Amino acid sequence: xxxxxxxxxxxxxxGFGGRANHFGLFLSANFxxxxxxxxxxxxxxxxxxxxxxxPEVIECWGVLPKGGAQQERQETIRGGTVLERFKExxxxxxxxxxxxx
Numbered sequence: 520x521x522x523x524x525x526x527x528x529x530x531x532x533x534g535f536g537g538r539a540n541h542f543g544l545f546l547s548a549n550f551x552x553x554x555x556x557x558x559x560x561x562x563x564x565x566x567x568x569x570x571x572x573x574p575e576v577i578e579c580w581g582v583l584p585k586g587g588a589q590q591e592r593q594e595t596i597r598g599g600t601v602l603e604r605f606k607e608x609x610x611x612x613x614x615x616x617x618x619x620x
Contacts, residue, residue: 536560
């Protein structure tokens, strides 16, 4: 997975599989366009009839362990910012230069 919303050197958006400018699936930072290519990372074909895509609807899912929603509520009650509670998210944002903005 690659995420970039601030660098001029690589595309701004989120990409999965493959490499920069040739992802298995890439969505622009505005989520209004993207591309899909065959991907050796996942062994998948191009996900559309053409490599350029213009999504009409984007659906996102989150998977939590059993009782995860209750645990998340308890963490919210404990206080602290999201970046203080979720170290992995903070590290990902640090990698793309957004954690301190």
